[in-house]
Amino acid sequence: HFKEKRQIKMTEAVFSPGNPLDIYEMGDCLGTGAYGSVYKALNRETHEEVAVKRMEFADTDDIVDVLREIVVLQECHHERCVRYIGSWRESPTCIWIVMELCEFGSIVTTYELTKHGLNEEQLSFVLRCILEGLIYLHGSKRIHRDIKAGNILVKGDGDIRIGDFGVSATIARTVDKRKTSIGSPYWMAPEVIQNQPYDFHADIWSLGITAIEMLDGRAPLSDLHPYRAIFQIPKNPPPKPRQPEKHSELLLDFLTRCLQKEQENREPAHQLIKHEFITKYKDTTSTVLNPLLQDVRVGMIRQKEERESLAKKLAAAQLSAEMNAKKKKEESGLQKDDEEDDEDDEQDEGDESTMVFTGDEMRKNVEIGKTLYMSKEKLEKLKDPE
Numbered sequence: 001h002f003k004e005k006r007q008i009k010m011t012e013a014v015f016s017p018g019n020p021l022d023i024y025e026m027g028d029c030l031g032t033g034a035y036g037s038v039y040k041a042l043n044r045e046t047h048e049e050v051a052v053k054r055m056e057f058a059d060t061d062d063i064v065d066v067l068r069e070i071v072v073l074q075e076c077h078h079e080r081c082v083r084y085i086g087s088w089r090e091s092p093t094c095i096w097i098v099m100e101l102c103e104f105g106s107i108v109t110t111y112e113l114t115k116h117g118l119n120e121e122q123l124s125f126v127l128r129c130i131l132e133g134l135i136y137l138h139g140s141k142r143i144h145r146d147i148k149a150g151n152i153l154v155k156g157d158g159d160i161r162i163g164d165f166g167v168s169a170t171i172a173r174t175v176d177k178r179k180t181s182i183g184s185p186y187w188m189a190p191e192v193i194q195n196q197p198y199d200f201h202a203d204i205w206s207l208g209i210t211a212i213e214m215l216d217g218r219a220p221l222s223d224l225h226p227y228r229a230i231f232q233i234p235k236n237p238p239p240k241p242r243q244p245e246k247h248s249e250l251l252l253d254f255l256t257r258c259l260q261k262e263q264e265n266r267e268p269a270h271q272l273i274k275h276e277f278i279t280k281y282k283d284t285t286s287t288v289l290n291p292l293l294q295d296v297r298v299g300m301i302r303q304k305e306e307r308e309s310l311a312k313k314l315a316a317a318q319l320s321a322e323m324n325a326k327k328k329k330e331e332s333g334l335q336k337d338d339e340e341d342d343e344d345d346e347q348d349e350g351d352e353s354t355m356v357f358t359g360d361e362m363r364k365n366v367e368i369g370k371t372l373y374m375s376k377e378k379l380e381k382l383k384d385p386e
Contacts, residue, residue, distance in 0.1 A: 014070045020088035020096045024052060028304070030105060035066075040101060050085055053097040066095050072142070072165040073097070080133030082153060082163040102153035102161055104300075110154070110292055111217040113299030118214045118292070120251055124281040125288050126152065127211060127254075129160035131278070134207070134269040137162075138200040147206035148187045149213045158286035158293055185226040186219040190234040191263050201263035204272070208238075208258025215241050237261075250277040 027040035036055035043050060057063055073084035083100040090096055104110070107126065111117050118126065130152060137144055144151075144162065151164040189205035191198045213219040220239035221229040238259035241247055254277040260266045272278070281288075 014067055014074070014087055015089045016086045018088065020052075020090060020098070023088075024050070024098070026052070035062075041098070049101045051099050051101045053099065054090075055095045055097075057093045057095075060092055063093070063095060066097070069165050070097060073099070075140075076137075076165070078133060078136040080129055080136065080160065080162055081165075082161040099163070100161070101156075102163070103156035104154035104293055104296055106163075107149040107152045107154060107214055109300075110296050111149075111214070113303070114292060114295045115217075117217045120248060120277075121281050121284055122288050122292060123211060123214055123251070124278055125284045125286070126160055126214065127207070128273065128278050128281075130162060130207060130210070131269050131273040133162040134200075134203055135273065138203070138269055143200055144203050144206075146184060146187070147203050148184055148210050148219070150184075152210070154289070154293070155286075158289035160286070185229050185233075186222050187213075188230070188233065189263065190261055193230050194234055198263060200268065201266045204258050204266045204269065205260075205263070207269075207272075208255050211255055211258070212239060212241050215247070248277070250275075250280065253277070 023044060024041040025044055027042060030038045030040055030051065032038075035057065036053065039052045039054060041050050041052045042048070055066060057066075070084075070087050073082075076084070082102065085098040085100065087098065088096040107118075117123075130147070134144070134147075144165065146164060147162075151162065153161040153163045155161065185193070187206040187209045189198060189202040192202050209219055221232055221236075224232065238256070238261060240252070240255070244252060254272070254275050257267045257272065257275065267275075
């Protein structure tokens with residue numbers, strides 16, 4: 001009962017009043033996940049473009065995790081954390097979270113559309129941005145727990161944001177350690193998989209895996225089924241890029257400091273940001289991603305054109321199917337009408353108007369009635385009775 005009351009109070013605190021559809025005009029779908037989709041939207045009053053995370057749930061109990069994410073977003077005030085704008089409840093089981101728009105989506109989009117990973121200068125810039133965000137989160141006694149390229153978002157100018165705080169956790173005291181296994185398996189630290197107590201160092205392991213992912217275009221072991229990866233990660237040696245000989249010693253040393261099997265041997269974010277691989281490119285700005293993002297922009301336009309072409313084909317196919325169904329219905333109706341006409345003709349043959357003679361006035365009066373099949377002989381007798 002206490003939990004239910006707390007949840008109701010929490011719900012009232014996080015959701016804004018009103019219908020979000022009155023505030024925002026929905027645009028293109030930017031991506032789809034387990035619970036719903038992310039859309040580009042426009043504030044009807046301010047004309048600010050935003051990202052709308054619209055989620056639908058089968059049961060109101062499933063909304064608890066969303067409430068947790070909203071609370072985390074409300075409490076995060078740092079330039080490297082995606083900016084939270086507001087949240088609404090469209091219906092009891094449909095939730096909106098409105099955030100700043102990151103026009104290029106996640107880092108995953110870059111290598112999916114360009115077919116190649118980041119170079120070292122680009123990687124150093126992105127890692128520096130992530131580390132800045134982690135220093136803030138860890139300093140706030142918070143673990144992200146799901147650092148991966150899919151949650152590293154790219155703004156229109158190439159700047160970087162950390163997104164998706166759905167599984168983040170707060171540590172009340174510095175000495176506390178989490179014991180729940182939440183996150184994406186390929187990026188999970190060994191201690192998380194083994195259900196051992198863990199702390200901020202779990203994010204550092206995930207950061208190292210994410211760095212390899214941004215170099216190679218995929219995370220280590222991602223070609224395996226997730227359950228197989230879960231068994232492999234604790235017993236395998238720390239992963240390396242697919243072609244380590246192609247990368248600098250500085251980069252490989254940075255990865256080594258992140259990917260220590262024993263969590264206490266991993267360097268914290270505030271030390272890693274001072275690593276020479278990061279400081280070497282300290283003057284690098286978001287413009288370093290411009291060449292890559294230009295290719296991404298072309299890919300996104302091509303992708304949109306393909307979606308629109310497919311939508312037109314589907315619409316044409318649906319229209320054709322509807323017209324065929326209508327034609328068949330009309331033909332079926334005409335056939336039915338013909339059959340009814342035939343039945344009417346048969347009935348009319350038995351109901352023709354004939355002359356009928358009645359009573360003493362047989363010779364004088366006639367009336368329309370039912371057909372009487374009379375022979376000529378009988379008619380003569382009626383005319384000349386004996």
